[in-house]
Amino acid sequence: MIVAEKKPLEAIARMLEGSGRVLAVGCGTCVTVCFSGGSKEVATLAASLRMKRSIEDRPLAVVEAMVQRQCEWEYLEPLAEQMKNVDAVLSLGCGVGVQTLAERFPTMRILPALNTLFMGLPSAQGVWEERCQGCGSCVLDKTGGICPVSRCAKQLFNGPCGGSQNGRCEVDEATPCAWHMIWERAEALGMSEDLMSIEPPKDWGTSRDGGMRRMVRNDLRLPEDQDKEGNE
Amino acid sequence: MSKLSAAVLPTDATFKSGGNLERVLAAGRFAVTAELGPPRGCDAAAVRRKAQILRGWVDAANVTDNQAAVVHMGSIATGLLMISEGLEPIIQMTCRDRNRIAMQSDLLGAAAHGVHNLLCLSGDHQSMGDHPGAKNVHDIDSIQMVAMVRAMRDENRFQSGKEIPGGGPRLLIGAAENPFADPAAMRPYRLRKKAQAGADFIQTQLVYDVARFREFMKKVVDLGVHEKVSILAGVGPLKSPGMARHLRQNVPGMLVPESYDARLEAAVNGIDGRDKAERSYAWREEGKRICVELIQEIREIEGVAGVHIMAIEWEEAVPEIVKAAGLRQASQG
Numbered sequence: 037m038i039v040a041e042k043k044p045l046e047a048i049a050r051m052l053e054g055s056g057r058v059l060a061v062g063c064g065t066c067v068t069v070c071f072s073g074g075s076k077e078v079a080t081l082a083a084s085l086r087m088k089r090s091i092e093d094r095p096l097a098v099v100e101a102m103v104q105r106q107c108e109w110e111y112l113e114p115l116a117e118q119m120k121n122v123d124a125v126l127s128l129g130c131g132v133g134v135q136t137l138a139e140r141f142p143t144m145r146i147l148p149a150l151n152t153l154f155m156g157l158p159s160a161q162g163v164w165e166e167r168c169q170g171c172g173s174c175v176l177d178k179t180g181g182i183c184p185v186s187r188c189a190k191q192l193f194n195g196p197c198g199g200s201q202n203g204r205c206e207v208d209e210a211t212p213c214a215w216h217m218i219w220e221r222a223e224a225l226g227m228s229e230d231l232m233s234i235e236p237p238k239d240w241g242t243s244r245d246g247g248m249r250r251m252v253r254n255d256l257r258l259p260e261d262q263d264k265e266g267n268e
Numbered sequence: 269m270s271k272l273s274a275a276v277l278p279t280d281a282t283f284k285s286g287g288n289l290e291r292v293l294a295a296g297r298f299a300v301t302a303e304l305g306p307p308r309g310c311d312a313a314a315v316r317r318k319a320q321i322l323r324g325w326v327d328a329a330n331v332t333d334n335q336a337a338v339v340h341m342g343s344i345a346t347g348l349l350m351i352s353e354g355l356e357p358i359i360q361m362t363c364r365d366r367n368r369i370a371m372q373s374d375l376l377g378a379a380a381h382g383v384h385n386l387l388c389l390s391g392d393h394q395s396m397g398d399h400p401g402a403k404n405v406h407d408i409d410s411i412q413m414v415a416m417v418r419a420m421r422d423e424n425r426f427q428s429g430k431e432i433p434g435g436g437p438r439l440l441i442g443a444a445e446n447p448f449a450d451p452a453a454m455r456p457y458r459l460r461k462k463a464q465a466g467a468d469f470i471q472t473q474l475v476y477d478v479a480r481f482r483e484f485m486k487k488v489v490d491l492g493v494h495e496k497v498s499i500l501a502g503v504g505p506l507k508s509p510g511m512a513r514h515l516r517q518n519v520p521g522m523l524v525p526e527s528y529d530a531r532l533e534a535a536v537n538g539i540d541g542r543d544k545a546e547r548s549y550a551w552r553e554e555g556k557r558i559c560v561e562l563i564q565e566i567r568e569i570e571g572v573a574g575v576h577i578m579a580i581e582w583e584e585a586v587p588e589i590v591k592a593a594g595l596r597q598a599s600q601g
Contacts, residue, residue: 190363190390190404194411195458197390198446198473199520206520207393219451232457234415234465237368237408237427 037066040150057097063106063129073128106133172242180221187214193235285440287384289328299574306341319353324599328356337397362391367407379437387442388413418466446473447484449521456487463497471576477523494571504578506555563593
């Protein structure tokens with residue numbers, strides 16, 4: 037899932053300085069599951085903002101809304117009506133949700149209430165951890181299902197750095213050393229020999245470096261759009 | 269070099285780098301390298317001063333690349349000042365701050381200026397330094413860097429595979445290994461990987477636990493890695509019991525036996541606790557003695573081709589240690 041956390045209330049309030057009526061929109065997918073942008077969090081944030089502004093004697097009206105998936109335009113249609121009487125929209129979606137709203141409603145101010153953190157999983161009650169950076173060329177087959185791109189602080193491909201101690205990363209004791217785990221898993225699977233060959237430099241061309249990335253599936257495109265760009 | 273017979277040495281054309289360190293290693297002499305930390309400002313005189321202290325006592329000196337992720341004078345620029353003082357630099361380069369384009373470009377320039385040695389490192393993480401908000405690079409890792417530089421030198425090819433017009437940089441390629449880091453079972457194999465990638469020499473993390481280092485080297489020798497790559501053991505003088513504790517507690521992958529704390533403590537017996545200078549002097553003298561003993565012990569371990577003396581911000585200690593350990597009787601500079 038995409039994991040996000042709420043921005044500090046002060047920061048959100050500053051974005052809304054000039055507003056009198058806003059629409060707060062949650063998202064029913066990832067950010068609901070990580071307790072940052074579901075209907076409950078929308079209600080809590082709306083109440084906090086109303087109270088803060090009321091204490092400051094300049095009331096703010098906050099309309100609450102939820103969509104199932106902020107990252108797809110079709111789910112946003114019902115919001116058009118609710119948007120008519122507000123001067124800004126506060127998104128409790130991830131960064132994709134915020135931008136999907138901004139693209140669908142080009143004349144409306146769309147503001148982020150969350151900081152989007154990473155793609156990850158809940159590793160314990162109340163704890164979420166990163167597992168994938170979307171580098172665009174997965175190496176998990178070579179590393180026992182443990183990702184050196186997202187989980188090694190130095191993104192090493194050929195074994196641990198000199199700072200690995202007692203299975204922990206030198207950067208943060210709370211972080212397990214990815215390469216320690218990769219090695220132990222390879223030993224358990226009887227595959228440590230696979231880690232002996234030199235992994236050549238990665239082609240980062242599939243990663244973040246080229247600006248916005250795009251996936252085109254010609255077989256799924258409408259007939260009139262086929263072969264317009266790329267081939268799959 | 270004058271003491272060596274020309275007949276036993278390879279000809280210039282067969283050398284990879286043409287540098288002094290390579291000649292020493294090729295001749296089978298016990299190599300001695302040290303470390304020169306660049307200043308945090310633009311003070312060329314500070315570099316020259318340090319270079320003059322080390323010159324003649326070591327075969328080459330490492331010049332650190334923004335060590336501890338704190339901004340310092342660049343390692344190549346510092347290395348050029350060292351060359352002008354007659355001290356051969358081993359340029360350290362980390363994967364933290366440069367992508368493969370910047371690395372190769374800088375290495376072409378370094379070689380053009382007469383640099384002969386490179387040490388390829390991952391680099392300390394930026395969160396430990398003075399710009400923790402910086403974005404790191406890690407385009408390639410240190411083993412990939414070794415392989416890239418080897419191909420530049422031996423195949424005249426950039427990492428892209430394109431030919432280097434006029435030939436690649438003639439660099440002796442070094443890498444680091446921490447024998448005491450985890451997972452311990454993987455370390456000798458990782459060292460072998462560096463040798464396979466094309467490393468000519470290895471400098472290790474500081475060795476204080478000789479027994480553990482001996483175990484590591486036995487495995488390395490069993491794998492035959494010492495025949496492919498020259499292994500220089502890292503040593504360094506302790507300045508105080510506090511430094512021993514700090515290294516043990518705060519530096520990941522550093523094993524410092526507690527017996528050294530006791531020895532350092534004993535060295536100030538009878539000195540007034542208020543006489544800070546006198547205590548510091550006594551600690552440092554004992555620290556150098558410990559270092560000399562370590563060198564003498566390590567020298568006897570099979571597969572060790574030299575020592576790398578890291579006296580951080582204490583270059584003056586290096587000539588004394590080299591002399592006391594019987595590695596050089598006088599400056600050869």
